[in-house]
Amino acid sequence: MPKWFVTLFAFLFGAAVGSFVNVCIYRLPRKLSIVQPPSHCPYCGATLTVVDLVPLLSYLWLGGKCRHCKTPISPRYFVVELLTALLFVAAVNKYSPSLEAFLVSASLAALVIIAFVDWEFFLVPDEAIWALGILGFIRYVNSMPDYHGVLTSIGGAILGGTIIWVIGVLGRLVFRKEAMGFGDVKIAAAVGTHLGVTWLMLPFFLFSVFIGAMMGLFVALVQRRSLTGYMPFGPAMAVAAAIVFLAPPSIVDFVLQIYGITR
Numbered sequence: 001m002p003k004w005f006v007t008l009f010a011f012l013f014g015a016a017v018g019s020f021v022n023v024c025i026y027r028l029p030r031k032l033s034i035v036q037p038p039s040h041c042p043y044c045g046a047t048l049t050v051v052d053l054v055p056l057l058s059y060l061w062l063g064g065k066c067r068h069c070k071t072p073i074s075p076r077y078f079v080v081e082l083l084t085a086l087l088f089v090a091a092v093n094k095y096s097p098s099l100e101a102f103l104v105s106a107s108l109a110a111l112v113i114i115a116f117v118d119w120e121f122f123l124v125p126d127e128a129i130w131a132l133g134i135l136g137f138i139r140y141v142n143s144m145p146d147y148h149g150v151l152t153s154i155g156g157a158i159l160g161g162t163i164i165w166v167i168g169v170l171g172r173l174v175f176r177k178e179a180m181g182f183g184d185v186k187i188a189a190a191v192g193t194h195l196g197v198t199w200l201m202l203p204f205f206l207f208s209v210f211i212g213a214m215m216g217l218f219v220a221l222v223q224r225r226s227l228t229g230y231m232p233f234g235p236a237m238a239v240a241a242a243i244v245f246l247a248p249p250s251i252v253d254f255v256l257q258i259y260g261i262t263r
């Protein structure tokens, strides 16, 4: 298959999945079904038809407004579709067309849901956590089809979750306020099934802390919120996981080398 065809296919498929990701971001935190009823405008209730539902293009040709009531639609819909499309391209670029690329793409879609829902609602949808965890387990067992794969993957979930849980307990003792929620423990456990009990945990947590700090600074500067205000840590972990999934091995090795670790 020519490379341009694979890239184009991944982009279009990713944009279509991005539409579904948008549905999940809206409906999961509101405890609504993700299959029923069909998509409708949240303001005027008009059911959306094929013209309104073409990924990326509908948003552009409707000028970011509902076709019926002209209420502006959040640019998040466009951003999420574009982001998911680009992540799928990156996954197929790194893993070439394979079951692995498909599993990584689906995992990235789950991470997008987790990041956006946690950012807005300070909660983590269990459906996305289970999807991310099961996909990681399948990835591991697919590449290591014996009991080692099973144990490493499940061990990774326990290790990842425990690290965040311990940080949360310590944070509560030291700062006397909630540092990590149980949602963060669940995210780390689900990402852990992908990383296994390996040194990949280290770049994942280092990137999480670094990105969390950057997000905190950004929010403080842009929204002029205080640096001590509460900010969810889940989006930072989701970005860190995506980096570890997609980064060339040299970047991960570079981080490990700083700590004198060779894998």
Ligand SMILES: [Zn+2]
Binding pocket: 041, 042, 043, 044, 045, 046, 066, 067, 068, 069, 070, 071
């Ligand atoms: Zn409308």
